[in-house]
Amino acid sequence: SPEMAAESALDCVARGYTAIKFDPAGPYTMRGGHMPAMTDISQSVAFCKAIRAAVGDKADLLFGTHGQFTTAGAIRLGNAIAPYSPLWYEEPIPPDAVEQMAAVARAVPIPVATGERLTTKAEFAPVLRSGAAAILQPALGRVGGIWEAKKIAAMAEVYNAQIAPHLYAGPVEWAANIHLATSIPNILMCECIETPFHDQLIKSTIKVEDGFITAPTAAGLGIEVDEALARAHPYTGNGLHLEMQDAPCDYVNGNAFEGGAPSVKS
Template sequence: MRLADLDVIVTAPPAPGWGGRYWSLVKVTTDTGITGWGECYASAVGPSAMDAVIRDVFARHMEGEHPENVERMFRRAYSAGFTQRPDPTVMGAFSGLEIACWDILGKDRGRPVWALIGGRMNERVRAYTYLYPRPGHDMTAFWTSPEMAAESAVALVEEGYTAVKFDPAGPYTMRGGHQPAMSDISQSVAFCRAIREAVGDRADLLFGTHGQFTTDGAIRLGQALEAYAPLWFEEPIPPDNLLEFQEVARAVRIPVATGERLTTKAEFAALLRTGGARILQPALGRAGGIWEAKKIAAIAEVFNAQMAPHLYAGPVEWAANIHLAVSIPNLLVAETIDTPFHRDLIRGAIAVEDGFVPAPEAPGLGIEVDEALARAHPYTGGQLHLEMQEAPCNYRDGNVFLGGAPPELP
């Protein structure tokens, strides 16, 4: 059996774009006719350029190989161009293709992917979700309303979720770290207070940021939130300076979580060595794929750290996350985006049940991709999967960050 054919499908979820503006799905077929699906979570170049990168990685490093040889193919891609270092775009392309290899292997052997990477450790996977607007909520006002956030949290807890995430402290700018506006700190405290009062101890609060603060700014914000005992303080500073994470971790009594923008065990291991984080959030469509994420989990175990696979993408990456989560002992929780489009794209094969995702039992990733639906929603815009704004932090009028993938940037 050899990897023989590749197709790339760029699918755009309906507005407001939960999971990003588009998802790069890959369909890999062997010379024996087995098809595997993967998803590439890399967004630094546009979808047409990413299509070319994916096809180049496949043709250069994978075509003609047996899908079992993921280690060999990884080393080729990792070392390509005489680099031998993490490259988020190349590794994003490889990650989706590698996920497809595991889907193929599982289907060939009639076993779910988790059975091929160590077996079933967990019967079900604890899930968390962002707070999204509920019916009747104003889609714009929601993101600055502690009251609406609390209502959303209560509804999700009643559905069975035991952890909810929110990120009220903007903005996310290309300028890198900044000091938070005092109004952003106050709003963040108000969100934590309202949600904690609404759900009590029935759910963990996951405070999200996206690397937007300076080290000192993150410490100021984190210390203001300590009274509400969030389970984590997510990516409080830019991911390009791993040493600074330890300063935040030492100063704030909230566990630091990070990893959605990191790739390969090299970056995660460096973070663990410094004590900068004890909750790791790899995005499997960027971090190197399922096998590399399994290695990251093993390294984390040595440091008494836990895994919380990240998801701001489509349901194919979600499926990969779940198989990893089923197989590892140091699982904390896994992110989910449970929209009708996510469910329909994989024909409801994976779903959240009372706040947990049962271990899939079908071969491979355990999903059936609705290819016609994927092709019926092509991405035709010119923006990236997600983008940071150019305008700096607004210290006078406050900052608003709209969830999803709004069509126009502020």
């Protein structure tokens, strides 16, 4: 719902956040990059329009995708949402197609962000050389840790690119992201995922206040993990938080991106 997304964005702005991430852009399908349906483009435009109208210039829009589109499809969608001036267009095509990502970056007037699925500086170097992205999103749980991420950040400096470490793997990765952020000059922002369980899991050792994170000063990553709480809540499901769906893009009935919060099927 664009209206509910706008309401949520306003709540974030009221708590000091300066950027809002959302991803309404249609199905994440195992069948590879697809051309977005017109209904998907209209839905994405509606989200951007509603959120921009709600937050004005108080917050940036972070438009997320998960490599769903063909190059041509990504260009169509990107140009449709460009009037709302998103800060980034995240992983619009599969991230291993570097030259095609660069084609999207040249054709769309929104900074392209990518990197959550890339590993080590060797995979980030071609992205920078080709101009495929202005914002890199290394996931510290995957890229090789803080030290490797610092090398990637140094490479990005040479190409006038910024770093926004990706957050997907919970509060331990978040703590690592924060340490990286405090140690590099070209940090753009640190993503946050606020859940009461995550907060309890690290015993509230990191807090977001008025949109800012105060870096921890304790030893190591600066957090204290509640091991008993973790053991008391093992994951017993067989589905991932974000899974490619088997069904292809539906050009007749429209699509709903349900990667983060799947609806209950009757």
